Amino acid sequence: MSTTDEALARGGDAPTAHASTVWVEEVSWVDRLPRWASMTMIFVAFVGIWELTCRSGLVSPIILPTPARTGQELITVGTNLLTGSYMLAPLAVTLTEVFYGFLLATALGFTLGVIVGETTFGERAVMPYLVALDTMPKVAFAPLFIAWLGFGVESKVALATFIATFPIIVGTAAGLHAADENARMLFKTMGATRWQTLIKMKLPTGLPHFFTGLKIGAVGVMAGAITGEFLGGGKGFGELIRVASTNLDTARVFALIIYLSILGLALFMGVSWAQRRFVFWQKSSTIAEPT
Amino acid sequence: MNDVTTTVGPVAQRARPVYVLRGVTKTFPRRNVQALESVDLTLTEGSFSSVIGASGCGKSTLLKIMAGLVPPTAGSVVLEGAPVVGPRKDIGMMFQQATLFPWRTVVENIVLPIEIRDGRAAARAAHGHARELLEMAGLNGFEQVYPGELSGGMAQRAAICRMLICEPSVLLLDEPFSALDELTRDFMNMELQRICTSRNATAFLVTHSIQEAVILSDRVYVMSPRPGRFVEQVDVDLPRPRTLDMMTTPRFGALVDRIRARLDKGAFL
Numbered sequence: 001m002s003t004t005d006e007a008l009a010r011g012g013d014a015p016t017a018h019a020s021t022v023w024v025e026e027v028s029w030v031d032r033l034p035r036w037a038s039m040t041m042i043f044v045a046f047v048g049i050w051e052l053t054c055r056s057g058l059v060s061p062i063i064l065p066t067p068a069r070t071g072q073e074l075i076t077v078g079t080n081l082l083t084g085s086y087m088l089a090p091l092a093v094t095l096t097e098v099f100y101g102f103l104l105a106t107a108l109g110f111t112l113g114v115i116v117g118e119t120t121f122g123e124r125a126v127m128p129y130l131v132a133l134d135t136m137p138k139v140a141f142a143p144l145f146i147a148w149l150g151f152g153v154e155s156k157v158a159l160a161t162f163i164a165t166f167p168i169i170v171g172t173a174a175g176l177h178a179a180d181e182n183a184r185m186l187f188k189t190m191g192a193t194r195w196q197t198l199i200k201m202k203l204p205t206g207l208p209h210f211f212t213g214l215k216i217g218a219v220g221v222m223a224g225a226i227t228g229e230f231l232g233g234g235k236g237f238g239e240l241i242r243v244a245s246t247n248l249d250t251a252r253v254f255a256l257i258i259y260l261s262i263l264g265l266a267l268f269m270g271v272s273w274a275q276r277r278f279v280f281w282q283k284s285s286t287i288a289e290p291t
Numbered sequence: 292m293n294d295v296t297t298t299v300g301p302v303a304q305r306a307r308p309v310y311v312l313r314g315v316t317k318t319f320p321r322r323n324v325q326a327l328e329s330v331d332l333t334l335t336e337g338s339f340s341s342v343i344g345a346s347g348c349g350k351s352t353l354l355k356i357m358a359g360l361v362p363p364t365a366g367s368v369v370l371e372g373a374p375v376v377g378p379r380k381d382i383g384m385m386f387q388q389a390t391l392f393p394w395r396t397v398v399e400n401i402v403l404p405i406e407i408r409d410g411r412a413a414a415r416a417a418h419g420h421a422r423e424l425l426e427m428a429g430l431n432g433f434e435q436v437y438p439g440e441l442s443g444g445m446a447q448r449a450a451i452c453r454m455l456i457c458e459p460s461v462l463l464l465d466e467p468f469s470a471l472d473e474l475t476r477d478f479m480n481m482e483l484q485r486i487c488t489s490r491n492a493t494a495f496l497v498t499h500s501i502q503e504a505v506i507l508s509d510r511v512y513v514m515s516p517r518p519g520r521f522v523e524q525v526d527v528d529l530p531r532p533r534t535l536d537m538m539t540t541p542r543f544g545a546l547v548d549r550i551r552a553r554l555d556k557g558a559f560l
Contacts, residue, residue, distance in 0.1 A: 182390040188360050190407045191378040200407070204394050281393035281439055 065251035073255035081259070087240060094237040094260075097153055097225040098267065101160025105217050109165045110210070113172020117206075118198060127173075134166040139227050146232040155232050160224030164217035171213015175206020208282055211275040218271050222264040306335035309493045310357065310461055315366035317352055317519075326352045328518035329366070334461065334493050339484075341496040341504035342512045342521075343550065349519025350497045351465060357495065358384055358463050371460060380408065383459030385467045389446035391438035391453075398422065398434040401452045408457070417456060424452040427486065444475040451486065462487070462494040469500070477535055480507055484533055501554075505546045506533050513553045523553045 030038070047067050053059055054066045065073075080087040115122040116130065142159050149155040179202050187197045229238025237260060244252035312332040318325045326349040334340055342350045355361040357368060359375040359382065368375040370382070391400045399414075401421040406414035422434060428448040438446060447468060454462065467483070468476040480503060487494050498504050504511045505527055513523040527546055529537055537543050 180388075180390075182386050182388045183392075185360065185386065186384075186390050187407070189358055189378050189382070189384045190404045191380070192407045196407055200403075201392070204392065281437060 062248050062250060065254060069251040070254045070258075073251040074258060077252070077255045077259060087237075090235055090237045090240050091259075093153065093235050094225055094229070095263070097156040097160055097228070097236060098221055098263070100153075100157045101164060101221045101225055102218065102267070104157065104161040105164035105168055105221060106214065108161065109168025109213065109217065110172050112165070113169040113210075113213075114176065114198075116169060117173030117176030118202070123173075130166065130169060138163050138224075139231075142228055142231040145228070151233050153234070156225050156228030156234065156236065159228040160221045163224035164220040167216035167220065168210070168213040171209045171211070171216070172206065174213075175209030176202045177206075178202075178209055179205040207279045208275070211271060211279060214271045214275075215268060218267045219264065222260070222267065226260065306337060308333050309336050309371060310334035310495070311367075311369045312357070313367050313369075315353070315356060315363045315368060317349070317356060317361070318364045325518035327356070327363070328520045330520060332512070332521075334495060336493055337491040338509045339487060339494045339496070339507055340510045340512065341498055341508040342514050343498055343501060343504045343554070344514030344519070345516060345554070346499065348514045348516035350514050353514075353519065354463050354465050354495070354497050358382055380457050381460045383454035383457065383462045385447075385450055385454050385462070385464050387466045387470050389438075389443075389450040391441070391446055391449055393437060393439050396435050396437055397425070397430065397441070397449050400438060400449060401425070401456055404453060404457050421452065421456060424455055425449075427489075428452050428482070443471050444479060447471065447479060448482070451483070455486070455490070460493060462492050464494060464496040466498055467496075468503075469498070476503070481533075481535065483507065488532065501547050501550050502538060505529075505543060505550070506535070506538060511546075511550060513550055523550075525550055525553075 033041070050064075050067050054061065054064060061069075077087060079085075081091060112126070112130065116127050117123070138159070141162060142155075145155040145158040145162075149158055176198075183201055183205065184197070187201055192200070225236070226238040226241075228234075229236040230242055233239065237256065241253055241256045241260075244250075244256060310333065312330055315327055315330040315332075316325075317327040330353060332340075342353065344350050352361065356363045357375065359368075359377045359379055362376075370379065375382075391397070392403070395403065398418055398421050401424065402414040402417045405417045418434075425431060425434060428451055430445060430448050430452070433441070433445070433449075438449070441449065450467075464483075468479045471479060483494075484507060486492070494507075496504065496507060506529075508527050511525045511527060512521045513525065514520065515522045525546060529540075529542060529546075
């Protein structure tokens with residue numbers, strides 16, 4: 001230490017021999033905020049702009065209700081749901097559609113995904129048709145489903161399933177391809193059968209991809225159920241939205257949409273939770289991270 | 292350079308042949324590549340042999356053929372008197388990557404080959420044996436840990452245990468420690484020697500490190516590419532057990548130089 005100092009002192013061209021080299025990397029204060037604070041900030045800014053837009057008088061209150069009106073409606077709808085009033089039954093209907101749609105999409109998507117991902121035949125012959133089917137505007141099938149299955153829950157389940165299945169197929173198939181050459185070779189040296197390789201290696205390896213598919217599917221299933229209700233009537237939450245918007249009650253529409261999005265978020269978080277539970281070896285931090 | 296003998300040593304002559312390859316040839320007609328041309332190889336019981344060569348000289352293909360993972364185009368591979376026509380229980384294999392499965396604990400990973408061959412009950416029954424192997428590999432107390440918590444060297448130790456769980460008579464090692472840092476690699480090589488000696492295992496190592504090949508082997512085969520064939524075999528007469536200190540001896544240097552010269556001539560054309 002002292003020798004270094006002496007050396008620095010002797011070398012006269014060093015301007016300050018004892019200058020500190022401690023320095024701090026600059027991180028913007030925005031990035032240092034805790035998550036809740038930054039999220040609140042965005043929320044406040046959003047509501048502020050909304051409020052200002054309403055007050056400016058540029059937009060008719062029929063088209064855009066004030067934040068306060070929307071808040072009131074949120075409370076009204078919330079009380080209605082909590083006290084088991086007339087909105088609860090439509091919510092139950094939509095929940096049923098989402099539940100069965102998601103269940104069917106998961107079962108169908110997983111099965112087709114394994115066929116497409118595991119067999120060469122599936123990959124060559126089945127996959128092109130699935131891709132073709134996926135590129136079609138799926139909502140356009142809604143009238144067909146209504147014609148085939150009627151105005152009840154079934155046609156909505158069908159549309160929800162139809163929309164949600166494809167990402168689950170892709171997730172499953174991608175997962176089955178995720179195992180690396182080493183793992184395949186290792187299983188080969190152990191004399192594993194195709195079934196053993198699938199069950200003990202490929203499927204667990206592919207679980208993260210499968211869950212990514214499930215998350216995208218969870219979003220699709222909500223969209224499918226509500227679209228089905230818009231186009232095919234019935235007694236679901238979508239019908240409440242349709243009625244409210246016909247009555248030009250936009251605040252009510254906003255409130256209903258917010259409750260629906262809470263429902264969607266709950267489904268998404270449920271899948272995320274299951275992923276953390278079943279893919280325990282993978283450390284993922286944020287809720288939206290799809291891997 | 293002349294003091295390096297290439298004659299077959301007395302030890303190799305006495306021991307029983309375990310692995311016998313005759314005229315093993317492999318061509319990939321679609322790519323019009325001759326990967327291996329008439330390879331003859333005899334591994335005797337308890338011996339340690341290495342094959343060294345540049346990338347793409349066919350040494351990994353040779354190992355896969357020996358392991359029964361890939362069929363040869365011509366020639367025969369015989370292990371313990373029986374031809375190798377598929378994966379076998381008496382062959383233990385290890386790769387550059389440990390390839391432990393993160394959803395299984397270390398001990399579950401180690402008994403995986405038993406689970407595949409004989410089912411879950413047999414795998415559970417082998418837990419005791421797995422524990423013994425872990426102790427031997429210096430992984431005491433890591434039975435119930437998930438592989439994500441192991442370092443690279445520890446993961447390879449676990450992979451060694453998995454290779455040994457079925458009591459293989461030969462070990463095929465495909466650059467097992469080349470992904471590790473040099474300090475760990477040297478140490479692991481000495482561990483490997485200890486394990487092989489204690490079990491009298493017949494080992495065959497694929498590597499592209501000359502030092503590693505010389506310090507571990509009784510015999511080093513130098514391979515040249517296109518078509519892959521042995522261009523030289525060098526018997527290593529350093530005494531056993533080998534130590535890392537031997538890497539500084541003139542004898543070691545002479546052997547390394549000899550192999551390097553051979554590689555320079557044939558391998559990179």
